């Protein structure tokens with residue numbers, strides 16, 4: 001199914017913003033006020049940003065439909081994912097582990113697949129293994145490692161002209177995101193550690209600066225192309 005028919009246009013240049021690893025209500029409320037496209041709630045068992053189900057359910061109710069909630073998973077058991085879906089009603093899932101494509105698609109929700117770019121010369125074969133993905137998160141960490149690492153990769157390696165949305169992730173912050181957008185022209189950007197004072201604790205000023213930097217670069221791009 002082409003990406004556009006899943007409701008994601010890939011041609012326009014209003015870079016989608018995903019703020020990931022929320023654990024506090026004030027951070028979720030600010031993300032909603034900033035009108036970001038996605039927030040990420042993490043359920044990967046080894047993550048320092050991992051949420052308990054009750055905590056996640058309390059955060060989820062703060063999010064209106066205009067911001068989509070993504071549940072991040074890394075080799076979680078099926079029964080855990082079923083419980084996460086039942087309690088937190090995510091709009092999308094995001095898989096970071098060794099999950100097969102069939103497993104990812106079996107929950108009846110759209111999903112993003114994360115690709116580790118740290119050791120990957122060409123991500124296209126890995127992406128092709130997930131034809132049902134609604135998007136890909138290309139992240140700077142190595143294979144088998146967790147996200148939220150703050151590790152960058154060479155942004156020029158991001159594939160262009162893909163039909164499925166690609167989010168650029170890994171080591172982004174308010175200072176480097178404009179250059180990242182100019183270099184990679186991704187559909188979206190995804191950030192965790194670059195807007196934090198500590199894992200899971202967001203820095204309100206850094207959140208505002210990051211979102212403003214993305215929107216300023218989008219505006220500059222639109223002005224340049226007329």
Ligand SMILES: O=C(O)c1ccccc1NCC(=O)[C@H](O)[C@H](O)COP(=O)(O)O
Nearest residue numbers: 020044047147148150170171191192193
């Ligand atoms: O952030 C985590 O703790 C995490 C753990 C396990 C799997 C994925 C995780 N985060 C994934 C994300 O989407 C992050 O936003 C992405 O890796 C970018 O992180 P950062 O380099 O810190 O901006």
